[in-house]
Amino acid sequence: MTELDLSKKVADRYLKREKLGEGTYGVVYKAIDTKTGQVVAIKKIRIGKQKEGVNFTALREIKLLKELKDPNIIELIDAFPHKGNLHLVFEFMETDLEAVIRDRNIFLSPADIKSYLQMTLKGLAVCHKKWVLHRDMKPNNLLIGPNGHLKLADFGLARIFGSPERRFTPQVFAPWYRAPELLFGAKQYGPAVDVWAAGCIFAELLLRRPFLQGSSDIDQLGKIFAAFGTPTSSQWPDLVCLPDYVEYQYVPAPLLRSLFPMASDDALDLLSKMFTYDPKSRISVQQALEHRYFTSAPLPTNPEKLPRPVPKRESVNPRVSEISSREGPTVLSPPRKSRRVMPEREGTEGSAYQSDKYGDHGNDKLGPEDTGGRSDQAPMSLDFSIFAARPPNRPTINSADRTHLKRKLDLEFQHPD
Amino acid sequence: MAANFWTSTHYKQLLDPEEVDVVQPADKEKGITVEDFKLIKMHMATYIWRLAPQVKVRQRVVATAITYMRRVYTRKSMSEYDPRLVAPTCLYLASKAEESTVQAKLLVFYSKKIPSDEKYRFDIKDILEMEMKILEALNYYLVVFHPYRSLAQFLQDAGQSDLTQFTWGLVNDTYKMDLILIHPPHLIALACIYIASVFKDRDTTAWFEELRVDMNVVKNISMEILDFYENHRMITEERISAAFNKLALKP
Numbered sequence: 001m002t003e004l005d006l007s008k009k010v011a012d013r014y015l016k017r018e019k020l021g022e023g024t025y026g027v028v029y030k031a032i033d034t035k036t037g038q039v040v041a042i043k044k045i046r047i048g049k050q051k052e053g054v055n056f057t058a059l060r061e062i063k064l065l066k067e068l069k070d071p072n073i074i075e076l077i078d079a080f081p082h083k084g085n086l087h088l089v090f091e092f093m094e095t096d097l098e099a100v101i102r103d104r105n106i107f108l109s110p111a112d113i114k115s116y117l118q119m120t121l122k123g124l125a126v127c128h129k130k131w132v133l134h135r136d137m138k139p140n141n142l143l144i145g146p147n148g149h150l151k152l153a154d155f156g157l158a159r160i161f162g163s164p165e166r167r168f169t170p171q172v173f174a175p176w177y178r179a180p181e182l183l184f185g186a187k188q189y190g191p192a193v194d195v196w197a198a199g200c201i202f203a204e205l206l207l208r209r210p211f212l213q214g215s216s217d218i219d220q221l222g223k224i225f226a227a228f229g230t231p232t233s234s235q236w237p238d239l240v241c242l243p244d245y246v247e248y249q250y251v252p253a254p255l256l257r258s259l260f261p262m263a264s265d266d267a268l269d270l271l272s273k274m275f276t277y278d279p280k281s282r283i284s285v286q287q288a289l290e291h292r293y294f295t296s297a298p299l300p301t302n303p304e305k306l307p308r309p310v311p312k313r314e315s316v317n318p319r320v321s322e323i324s325s326r327e328g329p330t331v332l333s334p335p336r337k338s339r340r341v342m343p344e345r346e347g348t349e350g351s352a353y354q355s356d357k358y359g360d361h362g363n364d365k366l367g368p369e370d371t372g373g374r375s376d377q378a379p380m381s382l383d384f385s386i387f388a389a390r391p392p393n394r395p396t397i398n399s400a401d402r403t404h405l406k407r408k409l410d411l412e413f414q415h416p417d
Numbered sequence: 418m419a420a421n422f423w424t425s426t427h428y429k430q431l432l433d434p435e436e437v438d439v440v441q442p443a444d445k446e447k448g449i450t451v452e453d454f455k456l457i458k459m460h461m462a463t464y465i466w467r468l469a470p471q472v473k474v475r476q477r478v479v480a481t482a483i484t485y486m487r488r489v490y491t492r493k494s495m496s497e498y499d500p501r502l503v504a505p506t507c508l509y510l511a512s513k514a515e516e517s518t519v520q521a522k523l524l525v526f527y528s529k530k531i532p533s534d535e536k537y538r539f540d541i542k543d544i545l546e547m548e549m550k551i552l553e554a555l556n557y558y559l560v561v562f563h564p565y566r567s568l569a570q571f572l573q574d575a576g577q578s579d580l581t582q583f584t585w586g587l588v589n590d591t592y593k594m595d596l597i598l599i600h601p602p603h604l605i606a607l608a609c610i611y612i613a614s615v616f617k618d619r620d621t622t623a624w625f626e627e628l629r630v631d632m633n634v635v636k637n638i639s640m641e642i643l644d645f646y647e648n649h650r651m652i653t654e655e656r657i658s659a660a661f662n663k664l665a666l667k668p
Contacts, residue, residue, distance in 0.1 A: 051521060053545040054552065059513050062552075063559040067426055079557045081549045130421045159516065160560070 072123030093143035115300035137197035148303035185244030192279035199274030229253025441494035482511035564606035608638035
């Protein structure tokens with residue numbers, strides 16, 4: 001009752017509800033679109049104090065999302081200024097793929113994994129077809145809507161990659177999803193970087209934990225080499241030309257099968273093609289979608305039937321299984337999650353599902369917090385002892401420091417060419 | 418031509434010439450004619466070309482900025498959206514959208530250095546307020562395609578790469594007109610190549626025939642560009658200030 005009284009109509013159209021979270025560039029509210037009756041998420045973009053107008057990251061997101069309309073990409077429904085702040089209206093999403101992967105109550109069948117991967121790749125294919133690199137692919141940025149549809153979100157790092165000679169910053173993606181060419185400092189790169197990250201997400205779906213959890217750029221390369229062997233010049237001829245190339249001690253590749261004992265042959269074949277070292281020979285998103293993995297049995301699960309986390313409070317009508325009662329197993333999540341503002345759940349039916357997703361913009365973007373939270377967590381279901389055999393920890397690279405990175409990114413904007 | 422133009426919002430937003438040459442009612446009341454309207458837009462496009470090198474942005478940013486400005490005036494009046502503020506703000510917004518941000522204070526600083534009267538002086542605050550209004554007027558569509566990339570490809574394909582400088586200049590001049598709101602950029606590029614090959618006596622007929630584009634459209638664009646050059650000689654400072662004076666009238 002009171003909530004309805006308190007809710008204000010914004011821009012003559014939206015009934016503002018509870019706060020969903022807070023990110024680096026603004027607060028996110030849940031709202032009802034009175035024009036369509038749809039539940040939406042409104043991102044209020046804070047205008048920076050540096051007198052630089054509309055936030056650059058927000059502008060990127062607006063620019064690209066207006067071009068990318070697709071069932072597997074988050075929809076930017078509307079944008080409007082209100083009291084001097086720009087507001088972005090997105091479709092409301094229940095949860096994200098990270099929550100699905102972390103939820104120990106959820107069993108993901110091979111068909112479920114196939115479905116989630118297929119939706120991820122379909123969204124990515126649309127981006128690449130329109131010459132857009134996402135550059136921040138990770139489970140946390142893959143949102144899941146009320147009907148089970150997975151959608152790519154957070155285009156704050158995305159770019160158009162039109163001309164081949166353009167140079168970009170290699171400091172993109174959360175470290176665990178960074179392709180080897182980026183770790184070696186490549187400034188000219190293409191859609192293959194998104195494919196590598198999608199491969200990491202595929203692996204994460206299979207393993208139910210992040211696949212390559214490096215603690216620094218160098219350690220990340222160590223993890224990659226431990227899994228796939230040190231790349232040879234025949235595998236990757238351009239490797240030695242990359243800016244930050246250093247010679248690594250040769251490590252042989254273990255059998256991929258030994259890392260993913262439960263995966264089918266088709267899954268392993270696709271996985272190995274997504275993890276091809278040489279970006280020029282790495283499979284493209286379109287080729288990946290045409291891979292026999294997606295046409296062989298079992299066929300991808302219908303999105304509506306995919307398992308999703310059960311909303312915590314209102315488990316009156318649990319969707320997934322009865323096991324997830326309140327005393328259910330603890331979901332191990334990164335510490336940053338605890339800082340998120342959770343929706344107040346009094347009353348309204350729409351708030352049954354929490355979506356804290358929008359809250360964490362930038363907090364986790366390339367940030368070191370990720371690593372701290374997850375790396376020591378995962379109970380390993382598989383034998384990862386090979387990773388323990390790697391050389392002792394090398395000094396941590398500071399490039400994982402977010403403020404430093406942001407400065408680097410900003411610099412790039414000032415010197416365009 | 419990048420394969421994605423046909424699915425872009427730029428393509429979907431292309432207008433008919435009749436839709437572009439519409440003077441908004443508020444401006445009409447002040448006696449602004451279609452000629453005045455075109456003149457002011459041309460003048461402001463030139464202003465952006467002059468301001469841009471000071472703040473060191475790429476040509477692409479300039480082209481995008483002018484496109485934004487022209488799009489704004491298909492929906493908004495010059496009485497409400499002062500062209501002298503809209504122009505630098507479009508450059509500011511375009512620099513962000515094209516990933517080579519220029520600081521607002523830099524823009525304000527250099528706009529004061531360009532010799533022009535005090536009506537062109539603005540504060541950072543004005544630019545930032547106008548930025549939001551322009552975003553709204555553009556309906557948040559920010560991706561713009563330009564003829565430059567296809568121009569280079571076409572010239573190479575036609576074996577006329579030595580015409581690059583000449584045609585490039587022609588393309589730059591097309592931004593003094595509304596062509597970018599009306600035609601796909603690659604057709605503008607072709608029209609410029611067509612003019613150049615006629616002007617420089619190059620036989621490109623066979624090459625054009627093989628392209629399988631509607632040559633009537635290309636020829637029409639070329640004619641428009643030539644008409645513009647013809648009329649351009651008649652444009653004087655007086656005519657421009659007369660147009661601005663009308664705009665300054667109280668309704």
